[in-house]
Amino acid sequence: MPVAGRTGSKRATGTAAIAAIPISGCSRSPSIGVLGAYFPDWLFCIVAGVVLTVVVYLILKRLRADHLLGPAAVVYPTLVTLLALVAWLTLFQH
Template sequence: MPAARGRYSKRAIGAAAIASLAAIPIAGCTNSPSIGVLGAYFPDWLCCIVAGVVLTVVIYLILKRLQADHLMGPSAIVYPALVALLALAVWLIFFQH
C-alpha cells in the first residue's frame, strides 16, 4: 500500500529522528578552543594537562623538601589524581567559557 499524500512513512520518520539525534553531539564541535603558542595552535585541554603535571611536580618537590612526602599515601594513586585535580582546576579558572 503506497503512502498517502501528505503522510510520511514510518521509515522516513525513523530516519529523520536518527539523523536529528546524531546531529546533537556534533553541535558541540562548532567552536574548538585553542591557544596560540609561537604560531602553533594547541587545544586548551593539552595546556591544562601540562599545567597539572608541572604543578604536581612543584607540590612533590615542596613535600620532599619538607620531608612530608610519606604522608601522601600510595604515590601511584595520589599523584595521578593530583594531576587530574589540578588540570581540571586550571581549566575551570582560565578556560571556562
C-alpha cells in the same frame, strides 16, 4: 507506493534532526593558537597539572613531609588529575 516513500522521508528527517543535536557541540573547538599551531585546552591543563605536582613534590621534599602521604603511585597521579581539572575550571571557562 507513495505511502512507503513518505515513511522513509519522515524517518530520514527524524534521523537527521536527532543527529544534529550532538553535532552542534562541535561548533567551537576549544583550542589555543601557539606560533601558528592549534593545541587543545586540555593539553595545557595536563602540563600545568604536572608542573604544579612537581612543585608540590619539591615543597614536601624540602619540608621532609613527603613520607606522610600514602603510596606515591596513587597520590601523585591523583594530584596531577586534581590540579589539571582545577586549572581547566579556572582558566578555560567558556
